[in-house]
Amino acid sequence: MNNLEVRLHVGQGTAGGPLTVFPVWTDAPTLPTRYLTGAGVPVEVAERAGSPVVDQIVVTNRADRPVLLLAGELLEGGWQTRALTGSTLLAPGLPTVQQVVCVEQGRWGGSTAHTRRARRTPFTVLSAMDGDQAQHAVWDRVRGLGSVAGPSATDSLTDRLDRTDATARNLTRGLRPLAGQRGLLVGIAGRPVWTEVFDSARTLKAHWPGLLHAATVDALGRPAVRTPAAVARAFAERVERTRLLPDGPAGLGQRLHGGGRIRTTALRWTDRTVHLTAIAQEG
Known part of the structure; x- marks a missing residue:
C-alpha cells in the first residue's frame, strides 16, 4: 500500500503522431473542491x-x-518569465515568497508584475527543476526546444508555446476529459513519460489546455510511435508503489516526494492528495 492512499486506473489512450494521452481515474472519494485554481x-x-x-x-x-x-505553472512577464518549482496551496490574503526558475534567460528587466494563464512547462523542463544546477539545466532544456519550436530573441519558453499553439490544437483536437476523469498519463514515441492526477475532475478541467499544450511541445520532432496501454499501466503501478517522504510545507498543504527513475511529488491537504506529478527521468 502506498502513502498516496489512492489507486490509479489508466484507460485507453488516444494517439496523435508521437503523442499518446491516457485518461486516469482514481478510487478516491468525490469530495467538494474547497479551493480555486486555473486561469x-x-x-x-x-x-x-x-x-x-x-x-x-x-x-x-x-x-x-x-x-x-x-x-511548472508559468508566471509570465515581470523582469523575466518564471515557472514555479513546486505545487502550493495559497492561503487568502497572505503574500508569500515562492521558489521559481527562470525560463527566459535572455531578459532581465521590465515591469514588476506578472500574468498567469495557467500555462505549463513541458515535462522535459519540469524534470530539470531539481538539484544544485537546476537553473542551468532548465535553461539548457528551454534552449533545446528551439530546434523544434523555433528561435526566441530572449530564449523564452513562452515564445515557443505561442509559436506551437496551433500545432498543439491540431494534434489534440477533440480530446476532452471523460466523465469522472481526474488525471492524464502522457506517452511520447512509445514510452510513458509523465502523469498528473488531481483530487477532482473540476481541477483537471481547469488545467487541461495547459497540460495538453505542454505535452505536445515535448512530442515535437519525435517518432510517430504509439505508447502501448500495458506499458502505460505498468508506469502507473510503479507510481502507486512509490514511497513518499515529507518534503516540507507547501502553503496550507504538505509536499511529499519519492522515487528514482520515476520522480514523484504530491501535495496533500486535509488528508487528501490534491495534486500528484510523476515524471520519468531522462538518461
Missing part, C-alpha cells in the same frame, strides 16, 4: 520589492478561498 483566479504575482531575485517571486492570493498553483 482567472485573483492571484497577484510580482517581483521582490527593491531588488528582484531570479529564483524568488512574491505571490498573493486575493480570493476568499485557498488557491492551488501547480509545479
Whole structure:
C-alpha cells in the first residue's frame, strides 16, 4: 500500500503522431473542491520589492478561498518569465515568497508584475527543476526546444508555446476529459513519460489546455510511435508503489516526494492528495 492512499486506473489512450494521452481515474472519494485554481483566479504575482531575485517571486492570493498553483505553472512577464518549482496551496490574503526558475534567460528587466494563464512547462523542463544546477539545466532544456519550436530573441519558453499553439490544437483536437476523469498519463514515441492526477475532475478541467499544450511541445520532432496501454499501466503501478517522504510545507498543504527513475511529488491537504506529478527521468 502506498502513502498516496489512492489507486490509479489508466484507460485507453488516444494517439496523435508521437503523442499518446491516457485518461486516469482514481478510487478516491468525490469530495467538494474547497479551493480555486486555473486561469482567472485573483492571484497577484510580482517581483521582490527593491531588488528582484531570479529564483524568488512574491505571490498573493486575493480570493476568499485557498488557491492551488501547480509545479511548472508559468508566471509570465515581470523582469523575466518564471515557472514555479513546486505545487502550493495559497492561503487568502497572505503574500508569500515562492521558489521559481527562470525560463527566459535572455531578459532581465521590465515591469514588476506578472500574468498567469495557467500555462505549463513541458515535462522535459519540469524534470530539470531539481538539484544544485537546476537553473542551468532548465535553461539548457528551454534552449533545446528551439530546434523544434523555433528561435526566441530572449530564449523564452513562452515564445515557443505561442509559436506551437496551433500545432498543439491540431494534434489534440477533440480530446476532452471523460466523465469522472481526474488525471492524464502522457506517452511520447512509445514510452510513458509523465502523469498528473488531481483530487477532482473540476481541477483537471481547469488545467487541461495547459497540460495538453505542454505535452505536445515535448512530442515535437519525435517518432510517430504509439505508447502501448500495458506499458502505460505498468508506469502507473510503479507510481502507486512509490514511497513518499515529507518534503516540507507547501502553503496550507504538505509536499511529499519519492522515487528514482520515476520522480514523484504530491501535495496533500486535509488528508487528501490534491495534486500528484510523476515524471520519468531522462538518461
